[in-house]
Amino acid sequence: MWSLRKNGIMQLDLSTLMVMQSFALACAGTVLLAAWSQNRTVSALALWGVAHIIAAGGILSLMLGFSSHQPAWLGLGGTLLSLQSSLVWKAARTIDSKPAPLAIALVGPAIMALSGGIPGIREFAGSLSLAMGAAYVLATATTLSLGRKERLAARLPLVILSAVHAAALLTGTYSTFTGSTAQDTVPPIASLFGFIYFESIIFALGTSVFILALVKERNEAAGRMAALIDPLTGIANRGGFMESAERVLKRCRRKSMPVSVLIFDLDWFKAVNDTHGHAVGDAVIRTFCENTASSSAQ
Secondary structure, X not given: OEEEOOOOXXXXXXXXXXXXXXXXXXXXXXXXXXXXXXXXXXXXXHHHHHHHHHHHHHHHHHHHHHHHOOHHHHHHHHHHHHHHHHHHHHHHHHHOOOOOOHHHHHHXXXXXXXXXXXXXXXXXXXXXXHHHHHHHHHHHHHHHHHOOOOOOOOHHHHHHHHHHHHHHHHHHHHHHHOOOOOOOOOOOOOOHHXXXXXXXXHHHHHHHHHXXXXXXXXXXXXXXXXXXXXXXXXXXXXXXXXXHHHHHHHHHHHHOOOOOOOOOOXXXXXXXXXXXXXXXXXXXXXXXXXXXXXXXXX
């Protein structure tokens, strides 16, 4: 990864660094796909994993394009990297159960694929690829940020990593568009673009860790909620009531506030079950709980 120059100074070998980028992305994607194979209900893991593996191929395509000076490899690399960002956006939307049309995810990569045959745009293919990626990743950070009402510790690091990655891609867009970094050559490590080499590795590994942590936290929260909520009525069961009551009592004692308990007794409920059946009895209980809960919330 390091080469020795004539003056004795160690210089980073960019080709090796790009291979390391590709390897890190492929490993991160493989881990996410393995996790998805154990929990196939979370399709976001598969999308995020495939995105990283596609990016690994994109990095290798760029390296081949830079070394062989073949525009076709460069175009393929830019398209694949744009597809990575769009799939990450789709995964972020999916994990929060928000609509993520495939057409929107594919429009950026499609533009990149077509731009190679359009004179006047082809010369700025590098800038266009980076800008497309930045737009998708910025949308990813926004999507994840809007879901913060769900109190999961892993969400904030995902937002930060996505925002930093978007900023890095925008920096690369500026660098290539202004000409400080060439569109069709390997950007030097000391250039404004150089930060992306390392940041992309951190983004791949970091998002993989925290997306797995977010799924784990969500599953644990769902299990805890299921243990405290009555499945028939959707209100707290005995355990949930005792836990909630303890918090209320502590708060009232701390603030010297009064507390009251209201108890309902449904007369002749057994007669409803005996006369109309348990299905009707269940409906009566659900309706009563819904009306009581809505009245207490007003």
